[in-house]
Amino acid sequence: MSTPRRAVLALGLAAPSLALAQGGGVGQWQPDRPIRVIVPFPAGGATDVWARLLAEPLAELLRVPVVVENRSGAAGMIGADAVAKSAPDGHTLLFTITPLVQSPIVLGNSPCDPIRDFTPIGQMGNTTLIFCVRGDHPPRTLGDFIAFARARRAAGQALMLGSWAAGSTAHVYALAMNNQLDLGMTHVAYRGEAPMVTAYLAREVDCGINSLTSVREHMATGKLRGLAALGDARHPNMRDIPTFFEQGVDVGRGWSGFIGLLGPARLPPAVLARHAEAFRQVMARDAIRRRLLEMDTDPDWLGPEDFARTIARVQAKWIEITRGMDLQL
Structure with missing residues (x-):
């Protein structure tokens, strides 16, 4: 992790956000039964591992x-909708x-709706995404791959391009590459990253974009x-x-996503404060941060307000990126 990112992380862990400070005056909420954390993708993928x-x-x-x-399906929307419709308790x-x-x-x-129907609790961090090809294929560089894909297309054997969901980062950026370079690949969407890796x-x-967390072992x-x-820089690992x-x-260029925890809309201040403070304390643990770094995940904790701003920023960026794109690859 770079020095600026370490500084941001240290600052975030040192001082609770305004939302937490405001929540402190309403009494400490205590859950009275098990808490369900829904992951909207299959078991075994990066999101499931982080959760x-x-x-x-x-x-x-x-x-x-x-x-x-794990409640997968509809590009992550089945699990998200289940939480959005749950009681805000x-x-x-x-x-x-x-x-x-x-x-x-x-x-x-x-x-x-990702803004209206959820209460952001905190961001865990983010991870680098890597374009991969199967190891039994000959390309050793991106230039090799471009030539390989074009040769396969010319021979009527277009490469199969996987993604963990239609409309995902993996899908859209691979489509951008496919269109820019005229590779003629055929897209196949899976119900999450674990099934996509299994398909490899x-x-x-034949190829696709994946989180380094999910594919490092196979690389x-x-x-x-x-x-x-x-993104704008190579991953340090x-x-x-x-x-x-x-x-x-x-x-x-300029792409950065998020990994984080949310509740349904209208989460009471005391409940939000307790969850966000617990999440902050988890992210302050050296063992957790070391484990995330080992998993090629950049630990970058953000409290509720900052995480909400990140979600809004990513939404605006995605509207800009996808404008005019035909996502029926």
């Missing part, structure tokens, strides 16, 4: 069991990533090969993988 890392220390601090429940929460704001923009008929290993798809064994990173932009492809 389960949070669950045990959160249960310790809140003094009730915290149960992670602090016993049902949502642990999710940027598809919370991406999917409604792309799908156009979302059952819930089963040789059902280490040679089953997958990382060719390019989204994967400095041998250049960004798209470094390789002359204008894809992914």
Whole structure:
């Protein structure tokens, strides 16, 4: 993690947000039954792993069991909608990533609104996204891949491009690459990142964009090969993988998503304050931060107000990115 990001993290952990300070005067809320944390993607994917890392220390601090429940489907909207429609009593929460704001923009008929229907509790951080190709394919660089994909297209054997959800970061940026470079790939959307990675290993798809958290193990064994990173800089744990932009492809500049915890709208101030403070304390633990870094995840805790601003920023960015795009790849 860079020095500025460490400074931001240290500042965030040192002082509670205004929302927490305001909540302190209404008495400390105590949950009276187990808390469900709904992950809107299948078990085994990066989002599920992050949620389960949070669950045990959160249960310790809140003094009730915290149960992670996977409810996947509709690009993350089935699980999100279940939380949006739950009672705002602090016993049902949502642990999710940027598809919370991406999917409604792309799908156009979302059952819930990412701003109106949720109460942001806190951000855990973010992770680098890597464009990968199967290890049994010959490309060693992005340039090699471009030539390979065009040759396959010319031979009538277009490559299969996977994504963890229609309209996701993986889908949109891969589509941008496909269109810019005229690669002719065929898109296949899965119900989450774990099924997408399984499809790689089963040789059902050829390439795609994934979180480094989910694919590092398979890159280490040679089953997958990382060719390019989204964003403005190489990941410190994967400095041998250049960004798209470094390789002359204008894809992914300025992109940064989020990983975080939310409740339904109208969460009472005392409930919000207790959950946010517990989350802050979890993120202050050296063991948690070390584990996240080991998982190629940048721990960047934000309180409710700052996390709400991040969600709004990502939503505005996604509207801008997808404007005019035909997402029926």
